[in-house]
Structures are given as structure tokens and as C-alpha cells.
Amino acid sequence: MTQNLQITAARPDPALLDLPWDIPLISWPDDVLAALPRGISRHVVRFVRLSGRVLAIKEIGESVAHREYELLRRLNRLDVPSVVPVGVITGRRDANGERLEAVLVTEHLQFSLPYRALFSQALRPDTATRLIDALAVLLVRLHLVGFYWGDVSLSNTLFRRDAETFAAYLVDAETGDLHRELTPGQRNYDIDLARTNIIGELMDLAAGEMLDEEVDEVGIGDALVERYNELWDALTGAEYFVADDRWRVDAHIERLNRLGFDVGELEMTTDIDGTTVRIQPKVVDAGHHSNRLFRLTGLDVQENQARRLLNDLDSYAAATGRQNDGEQLVAHDWLRTVFEPTVNAVPRELRRKLEPAQIFHEVLDHRWYVSERAERDIPLPEAVASYVEDVLRHRPDEKALLGLPPGRQPSEDDPESDYFHLST
Amino acid sequence: MATVTFDKATRVYPGTERPAVDQLDLHIEDGEFLVLVGPSGCGKSTSLRMLAGLEDVNGGAILIGDRDVTDVQPKDRDIAMVFQNYALYPHMSVADNMGFALKIAGTPKAEIRQRVEEAAKILDLTEYLDRKPKALSGGQRQRVAMGRAIVRQPQVFLMDEPLSNLDAKLRVQTRTQIASLQRRLGVTTVYVTHDQTEALTMGDRIAVLSAGVLQQVGTPREMYDKPANVFVAGFIGSPAMNIGTFDVTDGRAQVGGASLALERAVADGITAADGGRVTLGFRPESLEVVSAGSEGAFDVDVTLVEELGSDAFVYGSLKNGGDLHAGDSNQVIVRIDPRDVPDKGDTISVTIRPEQTHAFSASTGERLG
Known part of the structure; x- marks a missing residue:
């Protein structure tokens, strides 16, 4: 082989060398591929299985690859939900010594759902709205850390289930840039582009008859702008009150907590005679509930899943009369006697369908329904058994929901065929 | 519009x-x-x-x-x-x-x-x-x-x-x-x-x-x-322009073994701040290979010859000292006749074609003349 490969990675996996880098990505043999992506991308992208992981490989110009790799690393360090970069590979040559494009390798986000997958399933009518809510939160979080995206869209985002909502992750940072702070011009451009792209993507789903005819594409695009602005104002806006109303400081912080954010720094100023107080959050961090649950139990879950689990923990403390015990101790007992037995009751072969915290959330919902139907309190073990048989068993595997199976290309009149469910 | x-x-x-x-x-x-x-x-x-x-x-x-x-x-x-x-x-x-x-x-x-x-x-x-x-x-x-x-x-x-x-x-x-x-x-x-x-x-x-x-x-x-x-001289053009800074005596710049007369306007533009020096630039295609000892010629030791079919370039270093290089490289580049290429290790003599020298102030870098 005439190649002189350079792998830039924080922790290079030697198994990467076994992949056929001397072949253009588009011609990689089916036996190394886990799946082909769906839709039309401006770059060639393939999924492969390597050392028990699924990796996404994208052919892209060398400087752009290094740039995107660095950006993704910085976003990860800033704790912004985004895909994890694995590395950049350059110096590829084919058998005739011709140069081949550099590639960017990222880790596939387990249990993530591309928006097209969500729309090809039977859907709750408000799915589009819930996706938009998740994207608005992601965009606000990115803007808070100074990231200008430059290409916000549903297809550049992956979604994970988060209790009854979704959590959004950034997938494509090619056009992005990290600044100390964004100007209003940059934020507005991102929002405007997001609106246009989302409406375009929904119109495309409508053209492919994957969207309910009732759905108003432009209305959903406008909803993103509205949700973003509400959240941005709540998180960064100032509040004024008379000096006696000091309770408003706590109320302000609690309001942000309910939105899922912790206040890292709050600026407080008074006017000259001290009658009016002005407060404005300077540093806010996402993950109020998930951080708290993590501290108490070590469980690392999405924000709304954490909210649900914490509520159940509170009910547990009340039901067992332990509101006055140490919170950590109670949490430990809840984990051991409630959470773990519930998720462990799910047969191993069904665990690829949903994440444990999502299963727990759905079991709680399910218990509520069956209890109501039976007009008695159904104990958790009984609810789990009924959930597994009546609900979970009929759900698709979502652990690695990728694109099309290798070797199958969608035809012209059917631009996208069914998803391929990968088993690792 | x-x-x-x-x-x-x-x-x-x-x-x-x-x-x-x-x-x-x-x-x-x-x-x-x-x-x-x-x-x-x-x-x-x-x-x-x-x-x-x-x-x-x-x-x-x-x-x-x-x-x-x-x-x-x-x-x-x-x-x-x-x-x-x-x-x-x-x-x-x-x-x-x-x-x-x-x-x-x-x-x-x-x-x-x-x-x-x-x-x-x-x-x-x-x-x-x-x-x-x-x-x-x-x-x-x-x-x-x-x-x-x-x-x-x-x-x-x-x-x-x-x-x-x-x-x-x-x-x-x-x-x-x-x-x-x-x-x-x-x-x-x-x-x-x-x-x-x-x-x-x-x-x-x-x-x-x-x-x-x-x-x-x-x-x-x-x-x-x-x-x-x-x-701008160094940035625009590919391959890049050869640029060096040389001593000036009696209105002549000393480039390698050659002594090159400066245009009047250039010589007059040199100030005390320049310390008796001038920056000169000439593109690879502004150099002409001549026989050794020709008037105004300086020598280049050949380290590499790049043949591109219709074109050929010599990469080398200025003989008898002097800092002369093209772009970020540390080499002089000369465009030569692709049908008459020297070998690596040879020395060639070159002159600058008339009116193809660019002169700049050694202190400010601004164009002279």
C-alpha cells in the first residue's frame, strides 16, 4: 500500500487501520458497512462497526475535517449535547497512488433518532412540536456558550427520547464557529436560517407524504423562533423590583430551575438610593435536574427523565416516611429497591429498544394507566411485566437506528425505503 | 444591484x-x-x-x-x-x-x-x-x-x-x-x-x-x-516571487556576486531608516539563464528540478551568500526552458530581465519607484 496515513485522535483505536482507507468511501464493500445514511447529504457518509462501537465516517476536505474535529472536541468539553469526535484521517491514496479525501470519524450516538425516522413511524400528532422544543433548547445552549451554528436544521440534529419530550444533539458543526460571545446579528441569522431549514424539511416530508396534512409547516418554523426567544429572554433577561421584594431573587432562580437550568452567577445591582434592585443571570448551566440526579444516584440521564425519576424518588421518600433522612441515603435505597429491579426485570433481548431511564419513565406511565383501568394500585413488578408484554415487545430497536442496509439504494420513485435495524 | x-x-x-x-x-x-x-x-x-x-x-x-x-x-x-x-x-x-x-x-x-x-x-x-x-x-x-x-x-x-x-x-x-x-x-x-x-x-x-x-x-x-x-509581492503569484534584502553602494545593489544598478527613482527613495539596504523582488519567470560571467549575472546552486511538461522550475540557493527566497520557502525559484534542464548539484547563472525587478523599502516594505 502506498498510503501514508495520519490519524489525528485523542485516543486512536488501532482497529481503525483495518478499514479499507485506500478505497473511496462511496465504493466501500458491504461487508465492512453497518448502514448507509438516508436522504441526500453533501458529503459521502457511511456507518461502520468497529470494536463494539458504531462509527460515522464522512469524506470531507482536509482543513475542514480538522476544523470540525476541533470544534466538536471543544463543544464536548463545554458539555454541549453534540456527537463525540473520534478522529481525522488524512494521507489516503488509492491503489494507483491517487489522493483520496480526508475523513472525519465520529461516534454514533446510541439510542438517537434522526427526525426522518421519527416521521416514518406512527406518530403522536405533536411530535413536530416536541422536536422543535428540543431544538430550541439546544440552540439556546449553543448560543449561551458562544457557538454560532451557521446551518441549523433538523437533519443536522439527532434526537433522543427524554421522558415525554426529546433532547436534541448537534451532529454537524461544519459551518460553525465558537466565539467569546455571539452578537445579536449572529443569533438572529442562526434563528432565521433554522426557521427556513425546518420549514423546508417539513415541506419535504409533506411532499413524501410522511407528514399529516393538518400540519402547518410555516407555523412550526415560527414556533421555533418563538420558543427560542422565550427561553433566551428567560435565561438572560433582567428583572427589576423594589428593594423590599427580596423573595424575587429566589423566585427568579427557581423559575430558571424549573426550565432545567442552574444559575452559576447572578448579577445584582441597585440604583443610587437603593430603592430598585436589578437582577440578571450572567452564567446559566443546563441540566438542573440531571445534575442533581447524578449527584444523588450516579445515574446519567436526560433532563426530563431526571425530573421524572426525582419525582418518583420524592414519592418513595414520602411513602416510606423518610422525608427527614439524608437525601443521599434515601436515593441509594430507592435506586436499589425501585429503579434497578424495574429495569432489570426487562428481558435482556428487549434492552436494545430503549434506554433504561426511558423504560422506567414509560413503566411509571404504564402503571398509571393500568391502575386506572383496574381501579386499584398496581404494584411496580406487576406493572413492569404488563409493560414488557403489551408495550415494549412491540417497539422497534432504537439503540442503533441508522439508515439503509448496505447494498440497498432507494429507487427514484421511492427516495427513502425502510430503516435498517442494526445489531451489534 | x-x-x-x-x-x-x-x-x-x-x-x-x-x-x-x-x-x-x-x-x-x-x-x-x-x-x-x-x-x-x-x-x-x-x-x-x-x-x-x-x-x-x-x-x-x-x-x-x-x-x-x-x-x-x-x-x-x-x-x-x-x-x-x-x-x-x-x-x-x-x-x-x-x-x-x-x-x-x-x-x-x-x-x-x-x-x-x-x-x-x-x-x-x-x-x-x-x-x-x-x-x-x-x-x-x-x-x-x-x-x-x-x-x-x-x-x-x-x-x-x-x-x-x-x-x-x-x-x-x-x-x-x-x-x-x-x-x-x-x-x-x-x-x-x-x-x-x-x-x-x-x-x-x-x-x-x-x-x-x-x-x-x-x-x-x-x-x-x-x-x-x-x-503583496510575496503573497500573490505561484510559485512565489523571490525576495531578498541587499546592501546598496553607490546606487547599486549587491546580489550574490552581481552588482545591479538601481533605477534612479528607487535609489532616491532609500532613506536613512533603510540603513543602506534595499529589498528586491523578482518572479521566477523574470529570471533568465545566461552563460557564466555575463553582465549582471549571479549564480544559483541547483538543489531540485521540477519538470511539469510545459514548464520547469529550478529550486536552489543564491551562491556567495545573501538571503534570497521565494514565499515561505528558503529557496530561490527560477523558471527554465523545459527542454534544457540542469542537474541537481549544478550551478546556473541567471540575470533579471529588464524592468522586471520590484524594489521595496528595507524598513517599511513599501514599493519604491
């Missing part, structure tokens, strides 16, 4: 002292294709983003036509960023892919169709309008993206390194397409690149920036033939 004016436009990032763009004065004519070029960090992208409304302007103003847009939101500036995003929608026809932004804006259907058809004609996409994007080649998909911007009929197109993520072949192809398309459309265009070849081949005029400061603006020919300073 509109002119674009940067009027002492300045951008200072919070927490930094040196402006990223320092009092940029630049007037772009209606319909002109202007390329902003310079090395990484020179301020070219920042300048473009200031025009787009993506960067605050901390001093001066930016005008599109007669309208001061300094504080106008990006979407209200009537500009289009091209190629930033060209995801194509698989279920929509090529026509819908091009016109969907107009549909969102509430443009009447008949008008959308008309604008899309006009754009498709210019882009050679007419026969594909009712097909799905899957049927298109890579280059045609690029043109659909361009079509999206065209149908909006903006006053100015902005392009920020649009070719950087294309492979080499498609890059050259698309370069030509963009340039000819821009000329047909006649829409004022500001294009950013770090690649001086791209700049020379595409722009009506080029503006070279370095460290946030505009160095020179002019036609590709002017930039090449009459660089305003050492930076």
Missing part, C-alpha cells in the same frame, strides 16, 4: 487590543466580483461577516448602495450567503428545491415559477426542474444551491470559502462556473478565499488583507505587476 462600501469599518473583538479589521476602506462597484484574499487570521472572513451583519461594526460604517446597513439585521440586508447550506430535499422536485424560500416568504406561485425558470435557464437546469435531486450529478446539485440564492434576487452575493469542502477536481470546475455565472447575472459579489490562485482567476478586482489591514486593491494584473508592498 448595488454598490458596497466599507467606510473605515472596524471590528475589535472584546478582550483584544488589535482590531481584527482595522479601518477598512473599500468601494465595490455595482456588478463587480471582488475577492478578499489573505492568509488565515488576516480579517477577510470577518470583513465579509461584517457586511453580512454577523459581526458587530465597532467603528465606521457599511453601505449597500446608498443605504447605511451598519445596524441592520442580517435578514433585512437583501444579501444572500451562497453555499453555506445546500442540503437538498429528496422528495421535492428541483424546482421546489430552488423556490421553497420564496414560498415561505409568501411569493405568489406564478412569480415563483417564473423566477425559478429564469434561474434554471442560466444554470442549465431547465430539463431537470420536475425531477428529484437524486437524478442530478454533484455539479448540478451545486448549481441548484446557487439557484436558491439567485431566485431570491438579492442585491449582493456573499461567498465565504465556498469551494473549501469540494475535492480538487470539482473545485476547479466550480470555480469557473461561479465566475462565468456571476458575469452573466451581473450581481455584485464579495468572495472570500485564502487561495491566491482562486483570487487571481476569479476576481474582477482583488483586495489583499494582512493582520486586519487592507494592503492593496486592484485588478489581478495590477496586483501581479505592481505589488504595493513586500507582503
